[in-house]
Amino acid sequence: QSVLTQPPSASGTPGQRVTISCSGSSSNIGSNPVNWYRQVPGTAPKLLMYNNNQRPSGVPDQFSGSKSGTSASLAISGLQSDDEADYYCAAWDDILSGPVFGGGTKLTVL
């Protein structure tokens, strides 16, 4: 059982915009920034977004992040087949004194 809650799956067609939600509580998302990771099965995760909406260099602007209260979301526009991957949200938790992750959302491009 993950501390942060994500839908297990999401899907869209090429060119479409999809959003992935991430729900937490006052001790994590409500108090601290959210980071997002992308993981192609069998490979290591990759940082996609940090501090809610900041993209590391090399991450295209088709990815955007937002946060409101105890929830956050990742939006992917102009969906492409190679966007298929697992997406994880994460945030520092003040009670657990460590980062906590969502359970991951498997994105499928139809």
Added chain:
Amino acid sequence: EVQLVESGGGLVQPGGSLRLSCATSGFTFRNYWMHWVRQAPGKGLVWVSRINGDESSTNHADSVKGRFTISRDNAKNTVYLQMDSLRAEDTAMYYCARARQYCTTISCYYDAFDIWGRGTMVTVSS
């Protein structure tokens, strides 16, 4: 090139020990917090441990507290995870990750993992 390379994983019996290593290169190692994150087969990511640049501060997840110990050798640019009293539920791919610092108007954070190793598999089974 910035690189993290984990080693030390393998098959171990319940109650046994393993020491994971993460050799780094391409950046000023002592300036970064380093973390271990694990992923059980078919499951999600779970944070395990972290250590700051001068080894003065460490944290461990409750699930491994008292059994795992993180450490580092800044002369060797390497971070370690000593795992004792291993359990079946510790079976996972263990990733080493570098933490990027970023600051808000309120505080600075060291929990955005911008560089990851490829991982080393730990299997706890009799």
